[in-house]
Amino acid sequence: MEILIPLITMGVLGLLFSVGLVIAYKKLRVEENPLISKLEEILPGVNCGACGYSGCRAYAQGIVDGKTEPNLCSVGGNETAQKIADLLGIEVTQTVKKVARVLCQGTIALAKFKGEYRGINSCFSAQIVCGGNKLCEYGCLGFGDCVRACPFDAMYIGDDGLPVVIEENCVACGKCVEACPRKIIEILPVFQKVIVFCRNKDKGSLARKLCERACIGCGICSRACPDGIKLEDNLAIVYNPLNLPQECLPKLEKCPTKAIRVIGDERERISTQQRAG
Amino acid sequence: MELVAIFISAILINNFVLHYFLGICPFLGVSKRIDSAFSMGLAVTFVMTITAIVSWIINHWVLIPYNLDYLQIVSFILVIASLVQLVEMFIRKTSPPLYQALGIYLPLITTNCAILGLALLAALKNYSFIETIIFGLGSGIGFTLAIVLMAGIREQLDMADVPEVLKGPGIALITAGIMALGFLGFTGMLK
Numbered sequence: 391m392e393i394l395i396p397l398i399t400m401g402v403l404g405l406l407f408s409v410g411l412v413i414a415y416k417k418l419r420v421e422e423n424p425l426i427s428k429l430e431e432i433l434p435g436v437n438c439g440a441c442g443y444s445g446c447r448a449y450a451q452g453i454v455d456g457k458t459e460p461n462l463c464s465v466g467g468n469e470t471a472q473k474i475a476d477l478l479g480i481e482v483t484q485t486v487k488k489v490a491r492v493l494c495q496g497t498i499a500l501a502k503f504k505g506e507y508r509g510i511n512s513c514f515s516a517q518i519v520c521g522g523n524k525l526c527e528y529g530c531l532g533f534g535d536c537v538r539a540c541p542f543d544a545m546y547i548g549d550d551g552l553p554v555v556i557e558e559n560c561v562a563c564g565k566c567v568e569a570c571p572r573k574i575i576e577i578l579p580v581f582q583k584v585i586v587f588c589r590n591k592d593k594g595s596l597a598r599k600l601c602e603r604a605c606i607g608c609g610i611c612s613r614a615c616p617d618g619i620k621l622e623d624n625l626a627i628v629y630n631p632l633n634l635p636q637e638c639l640p641k642l643e644k645c646p647t648k649a650i651r652v653i654g655d656e657r658e659r660i661s662t663q664q665r666a667g
Numbered sequence: 668m669e670l671v672a673i674f675i676s677a678i679l680i681n682n683f684v685l686h687y688f689l690g691i692c693p694f695l696g697v698s699k700r701i702d703s704a705f706s707m708g709l710a711v712t713f714v715m716t717i718t719a720i721v722s723w724i725i726n727h728w729v730l731i732p733y734n735l736d737y738l739q740i741v742s743f744i745l746v747i748a749s750l751v752q753l754v755e756m757f758i759r760k761t762s763p764p765l766y767q768a769l770g771i772y773l774p775l776i777t778t779n780c781a782i783l784g785l786a787l788l789a790a791l792k793n794y795s796f797i798e799t800i801i802f803g804l805g806s807g808i809g810f811t812l813a814i815v816l817m818a819g820i821r822e823q824l825d826m827a828d829v830p831e832v833l834k835g836p837g838i839a840l841i842t843a844g845i846m847a848l849g850f851l852g853f854t855g856m857l858k
Binding site: 395396399400401403404407408410414418419420444 | 729770
């Protein structure tokens with residue numbers, strides 16, 4: 391019988407509190423959009439935060455409120471995005487894949503050096519200590535700050551002393567862009583194949599002395615494709631990659647220093663992109 | 668006079684966060700901005716005061732008469748869980764932005780050791796009903812004080828030049844430690 395008293399006591403207490411809560415729930419209930427719960431079921435529910443929200447429910451709320459796109463869930467991928475779009479009756483826009491590009495071709499063989507740098511093995515410290523060991527103030531220092539910053543193993547320093555981006559691994563997170571003390575890495579759309587691989591803004595005569603691959607600002611490319619390329623501070627800039635007609639691409643090969651290049655054998659893909667865009 | 672002593676002691680000398688080291692989870696989690704820290708402090712204060720009252724009633728009217736002191740923890744947890752649910756529903760209804768700002772830390776008040784600690788300490792010290800209310804209120808205000816001070820410091824820290832390794836939780840814990848040392852200075856206030 392002894393055991394009955396605590397059992398009954400706890401039971402009665404629990405009952406009292408639960409009745410109180412039920413009443414409070416009835417009084418204080420908040421009507422919520424039922425879509426949010428449905429979306430939450432579709433989402434993977436791992437609450438990873440890759441979409442920029444604190445969890446799957448917050449993301450679902452964001453989608454319903456129209457504050458965000460349904461294609462940001464990297465865990466669920468396109469499949470989840472499609473399901474969400476079907477539920478809400480909206481179109482999914484696939485995001486344009488982007489990739490990091492290192493805008494320098496000043497390899498050990500092609501660029502001129504001030505001297506030998508024997509300090510800490512980091513671009514940042516080389517930049518502070520002596521302004522970099524290359525004569526070109528815009529060129530890649532090649533100590534691999536970007537490689538160390540990359541969380542996806544998408545970069546390595548090639549034999550020529552310049553970082554190489556492995557396109558398949560690169561998710562365009564921008565960590566390397568931040569890490570580079572000279573800001574010569576840019577996040578560019580994958581389809582952009584015409585790239586000026588130089589950031590040198592020196593006058594042509596000086597730039598030519600510093601590096602064999604420097605952009606000397608001669609203007610051959612900007613005259614060949616005025617709709618897509620312009621000249622600014624002695625440097626050619628591809629300002630509209632979608633506006634490069636196919637017939638002007640061969641003319642880019644006339645670049646005297648090969649600073650501007652059409653990468654890969656991609657001329658056809660560029661023109662298809664153009665038609666699509 | 669006794670009541671004032673309990674009140675001051677709960678706020679400054681026996682501060683729950685900085686003396687007993689209870690309730691560290693919200694103390695570090697919600698102390699990034701002053702306004703949400705203050706709201707969290709108010710929610711905790713409310714829950715603490717009500718918990719103190721209800722747990723005193725249960726302790727003195729139910730547990731002690733039936734010699735069921737050993738059920739204190741279980742029944743206090745029951746009280747706290749129900750009250751937090753109630754507060755959560757109430758905040759969700761009245762202030763959705765605050766509900767968003769408190770986030771997961773609101774339901775976590777349930778498992779906040781500061782609340783259970785309060786109920787158990789009040790029972791342990793054999794406080795009268797009025798004393799218990801004052802103790803609960805003071806403890807809540809003490810928690811609010813600690814978390815708002817912390818949030819103020821952390822807002823400043825955002826702009827300070829903190830060494831890379833200490834950024835985030837590291838510097839927050841060091842700050843909390845120094846604050847605890849500072850509050851140790853109040854110990855001599857009451858004999």
